[in-house]
Amino acid sequence: xxxxxIFFLVILGxxxxxxxxxxxxxxxxxxWGGMDDTITLTFWIxxxxxxxxxxxxIYCVFKFSYKEDRKAEYKPExxxxxxILTWATTIGVAALLAPGLIIWNQYVTxxxxxxxxxxxxxxxxxQYRLPGEDGKLGTTQVININDDNPFGINLDDPYGQxxxxxxxxxxxxxxxxxxxxxxxxxxVLHNWYVPQFRAKMDAVPGIVTYYWFEPNKIGEYEVLxxxxxxxxxxxxxxxxxxxxxxxxxxxLSEQETFKExxxxxxxxxxxxxxxxxxxxxxxxxxIYKEE
Amino acid sequence: xxxxxENKTGYQAQSSETISSGSGGGSRTASDIDYVxxxxxxxxxxxxxxxxxxxxxxxxxxxxxxxxxxxxATFTGVIGLILSWLMRLQLGFPGAAGFMxxxxxxxxxxxxxxxxxxxxxxxxxxxxxxxxxxxxxxxARDMVFPxxxxxxxxSFFVAVGVLLASFFVPGGPTxxxxxxxxxxxxxxxxxxxxxxxxLMCISLILFVAGFTxxxxxxxxxxxxxxxxxxxxxxxxxxxxGIFTATVLAMLAFPALLVGALMMTLDNVLxxxxxxxxxxxxxxxxxxxxxxPILFQHLFWFFGHPEVYIVALPxxxxxxxxxxxxxxxxxxxxxxxxxxxxxxxxLSFFVWAHHMYVSGMNPWFGFFxxxxxxxxxxxxxxxxxxxxxxxxxxxxxxxxxMLWCLGFIVTFVNGGITGxxxxxxxxxxxxxxxxxxxxxxxxxxxxxxxxxxxGAVYHWFPLVAGRFLNETLGKxxxxxxxxxxxxxxxxxHYLGFIGVPRRYFEMYDSPxxxxxxxxxxxxxxxxxxxxxxxxxxxxxxxxxxKTGKPAGSNPWKANSxxxxxxxxxPEHGNxxxxxxxxxxxxxxFNVPGAKEDFITQTTPPSDVVGTEVEKT
Numbered sequence: 001x002x003x004x005x006i007f008f009l010v011i012l013g014x015x016x017x018x019x020x021x022x023x024x025x026x027x028x029x030x031x032w033g034g035m036d037d038t039i040t041l042t043f044w045i046x047x048x049x050x051x052x053x054x055x056x057x058i059y060c061v062f063k064f065s066y067k068e069d070r071k072a073e074y075k076p077e078x079x080x081x082x083x084i085l086t087w088a089t090t091i092g093v094a095a096l097l098a099p100g101l102i103i104w105n106q107y108v109t110x111x112x113x114x115x116x117x118x119x120x121x122x123x124x125x126x127q128y129r130l131p132g133e134d135g136k137l138g139t140t141q142v143i144n145i146n147d148d149n150p151f152g153i154n155l156d157d158p159y160g161q162x163x164x165x166x167x168x169x170x171x172x173x174x175x176x177x178x179x180x181x182x183x184x185x186x187x188v189l190h191n192w193y194v195p196q197f198r199a200k201m202d203a204v205p206g207i208v209t210y211y212w213f214e215p216n217k218i219g220e221y222e223v224l225x226x227x228x229x230x231x232x233x234x235x236x237x238x239x240x241x242x243x244x245x246x247x248x249x250x251x252l253s254e255q256e257t258f259k260e261x262x263x264x265x266x267x268x269x270x271x272x273x274x275x276x277x278x279x280x281x282x283x284x285x286x287i288y289k290e291e
Numbered sequence: 292x293x294x295x296x297e298n299k300t301g302y303q304a305q306s307s308e309t310i311s312s313g314s315g316g317g318s319r320t321a322s323d324i325d326y327v328x329x330x331x332x333x334x335x336x337x338x339x340x341x342x343x344x345x346x347x348x349x350x351x352x353x354x355x356x357x358x359x360x361x362x363x364a365t366f367t368g369v370i371g372l373i374l375s376w377l378m379r380l381q382l383g384f385p386g387a388a389g390f391m392x393x394x395x396x397x398x399x400x401x402x403x404x405x406x407x408x409x410x411x412x413x414x415x416x417x418x419x420x421x422x423x424x425x426x427x428x429x430x431a432r433d434m435v436f437p438x439x440x441x442x443x444x445x446s447f448f449v450a451v452g453v454l455l456a457s458f459f460v461p462g463g464p465t466x467x468x469x470x471x472x473x474x475x476x477x478x479x480x481x482x483x484x485x486x487x488x489x490l491m492c493i494s495l496i497l498f499v500a501g502f503t504x505x506x507x508x509x510x511x512x513x514x515x516x517x518x519x520x521x522x523x524x525x526x527x528x529x530x531x532g533i534f535t536a537t538v539l540a541m542l543a544f545p546a547l548l549v550g551a552l553m554m555t556l557d558n559v560l561x562x563x564x565x566x567x568x569x570x571x572x573x574x575x576x577x578x579x580x581x582x583p584i585l586f587q588h589l590f591w592f593f594g595h596p597e598v599y600i601v602a603l604p605x606x607x608x609x610x611x612x613x614x615x616x617x618x619x620x621x622x623x624x625x626x627x628x629x630x631x632x633x634x635x636x637l638s639f640f641v642w643a644h645h646m647y648v649s650g651m652n653p654w655f656g657f658f659x660x661x662x663x664x665x666x667x668x669x670x671x672x673x674x675x676x677x678x679x680x681x682x683x684x685x686x687x688x689x690x691x692m693l694w695c696l697g698f699i700v701t702f703v704n705g706g707i708t709g710x711x712x713x714x715x716x717x718x719x720x721x722x723x724x725x726x727x728x729x730x731x732x733x734x735x736x737x738x739x740x741x742x743x744x745g746a747v748y749h750w751f752p753l754v755a756g757r758f759l760n761e762t763l764g765k766x767x768x769x770x771x772x773x774x775x776x777x778x779x780x781x782x783h784y785l786g787f788i789g790v791p792r793r794y795f796e797m798y799d800s801p802x803x804x805x806x807x808x809x810x811x812x813x814x815x816x817x818x819x820x821x822x823x824x825x826x827x828x829x830x831x832x833x834x835x836k837t838g839k840p841a842g843s844n845p846w847k848a849n850s851x852x853x854x855x856x857x858x859x860p861e862h863g864n865x866x867x868x869x870x871x872x873x874x875x876x877x878x879f880n881v882p883g884a885k886e887d888f889i890t891q892t893t894p895p896s897d898v899v900g901t902e903v904e905k906t
């Protein structure tokens with residue numbers, strides 16, 4: 001078989017695969033449809049170039065395959081052709097870059113009404129923190145983290161007291177409410193990624209990174225860690241449930257605040273102390289008895 | 292040899308110049324139009340090895356060193372290949388290999404990546420092809436520092452030894468991913484965080500040191516040891532590609548070296564270059580204040596030029612192969628040269644496109660997306676020039692040409708997907724998914740591999756004096772090309788679904804179960820492609836003794852490496868007369884010429900009446 005035929009079948013196969021593929025995007029569930037559109041545009045322009053270049057190559061292979069008496073053209077340069085191709089490519093590239101940068105500008109410009117969510121990552125799990133009634137998250141520090149203060153909230157920060165703590169890898173979001181994801185990590189790099197939302201960003205220990213999106217489809221989604229973080233990386237999953245406004249408010253009201261957590265712990269501590277005291281008392285009594 | 296010869300030719304040239312100016316441009320003699328400037332320095336004799344050890348082991352002949360690099364890089368590459376089989380076995384058929392734990396999987400991923408990029412592709416293109424071809428193609432007797440060149444190879448040898456030793460230390464090799472991102476690289480949650488990463492860093496440091504010795508050699512040989520008449524703009528594009536790639540390597544590898552050193556200090560001495568305050572297993576570690584992103588900048592300041600350190604030699608080599616086997620000059624030679632240089636320069640301003648979602652200042656995205664897409668323009672020009680070279684050529688559809696065509700298809704495919712990923716906001720949904728894996732394997736794995744294979748079939752007759760078997764070569768090509776294409780083309784679509792890379796197991800996520808069938812298919816294809824490479828090894832072993840003798844200049848090429856007095860070329864390359872160059876290496880099918888090629892050493896007086904371009 002002529003090699004050109006096989007190359008042609010490869011190109012044809014690629015086009016057919018692209019048209020009929022059962023593997024494609026998950027249904028989008030956020031405001032980032034622009035990303036999908038830019039991908040589609042890139043497919044048209046880039047795919048067109050790929051097909052054109054390959055078909056031209058295949059044509060040459062058929063048309064100019066070796067013959068003893070054929071004389072190849074001797075033409076080292078063609079300034080005009082080179083100029084046309086350079087400009088055509090430049091225009092094509094600019095046409096792709098422009099929408100890309102416009103959407104990036106939206107991506108780095110967080111809307112004022114976005115709800116801030118603290119996403120805390122570690123090897124290998126997630127937990128979340130929402131601002132309380134004051135609408136502000138308290139500041140945190142890694143060295144503050146202990147059993148009583150799982151998020152490392154600065155105790156002297158008044159904004160931190162009413163923060164809503166969700167010690168679970170599942171979080172609920174309100175539909176059509178933009179959220180600003182504030183990412184932090186206490187150990188290595190992680191990345192909080194929901195394919196249906198399209199957006200992602202690394203969590204980096206030592207700094208707080210962010211990105212935003214607006215979920216717009218009610219449903220349950222899986223969270224994947226998208227930055228390699230050690231042996232447990234592939235198993236580092238979480239979940240998001242996007243809810244209607246009413247359901248979300250109900251869920252939110254059931255969550256515990258930092259203040260409540262402290263109070264609960266103090267109560268436990270107090271009772272523990274009481275038990276210790278009673279024990280001591282009993283112990284003393286027994287010692288006394290023996291004497 | 293021969294001060295006498297040099298003096299004589301120098302004298303002749305001098306005298307012919309006098310004649311020319313004396314006759315006032317009237318009737319020009321042969322020695323007049325064939326004038327080439329005299330050599331600036333006299334020819335020097337080389338150290339010739341006498342024992343087996345000095346001839347073949349600690350050898351100072353760049354050609355032998357090139358073959359040594361080639362063999363050791365290939366050996367390392369085969370290990371990388373076997374590791375990829377094991378990974379694909381796990382991904383296609385989870386649990387099929389009983390010993391495969393997540394720990395092993397990540398170690399194999401890491402070693403596969405590092406081996407293929409640094410110890411296979413870089414060493415093969417620069418150490419292998421660079422050593423063999425540069426002195427021959429520029430008309431030098433050897434590299435300018437042959438002893439240093441020998442040390443370069445043996446440093447590489449030790450580096451490979453240290454790298455492979457990490458398979459046998461407690462904890463095994465590092466499983467940090469080839470990008471070696473701290474903090475996880477040196478923390479306990481990553482396999483090989485003790486000995487493994489230490490040996491990896493030491494091996495990289497040795498590699499960079501050895502590579503610097505070789506790289507200085509390539510640069511200075513190209514700049515200082517070209518033969519008479521070999522101007523920079525008459526060099527084959529192969530030399531331009533390797534030369535520019537070496538400049539990049541000299542500037543980029545120090546960043547890797549520094550990164551590896553600082554990480555080793557963090558690991559061994561407990562410094563905090565890359566380590567912020569960290570809690571691990573409920574315990575606060577004694578690090579504070581370091582920046583993990585700093586390492587990423589250092590790594591990619593090396594890592595992105597590294598892509599072009601592999602790609603530029605491939606660009607150069609494939610240009611020459613296409614030109615020779617289309618019997619046509621490479622189209623737009625000067626633009627090809629400037630594109631290589633331009634891509635090389637630009638490649639230092641695009642590194643952070645690997646870091647769009649790394650948490651660096653997001654405003655960098657605008658700058659790096661723009662520079663990244665600008666680099667697409669010279670790259671596209673190169674592609675156009677390759678296919679225009681085919682246009683109205685006289686194309687030999689032999690195995691070498693098939694590899695070149697395979698390169699064009701895979702490179703354009705991988706280049707286009709690069710435009711997806713370089714375009715910052717498109718990168719957001721696709722980064723860290725299988726789309727990236729498919730992209731970089733296509734563009735800097737498969738495409739350069741196609742060129743390597745084409746180059747092997749092209750230059751084997753020079754190195755061994757015999758042709759490789761053409762039928763076996765065709766089997767090798769089609770299995771590799773079709774197989775690799777069916778691995779990586781569909782893999783992009785896994786990325787669209789959202790399947791993240793570096794997952795030991797996919798579990799049963801709803802949108803991932805559909806990927807099971809494709810993963811099985813990809814794995815099967817990977818096994819076949821890997822096995823097909825052994826056809827080449829068999830072919831080489833078979834034809835070394837029994838292959839069809841090639842004779843002198845079997846492809847009817849123009850460049851100097853085919854014009855040595857003996858085939859294969861001997862130590863010193865040129866017998867007792869250095870070649871004198873009169874033209875560029877692309878004079879194929881020149882109107883008015885008797886043959887369809889005019890070698891670089893053919894003086895103008897031998898091809899009177901042809902319409903050659905002045906080069």
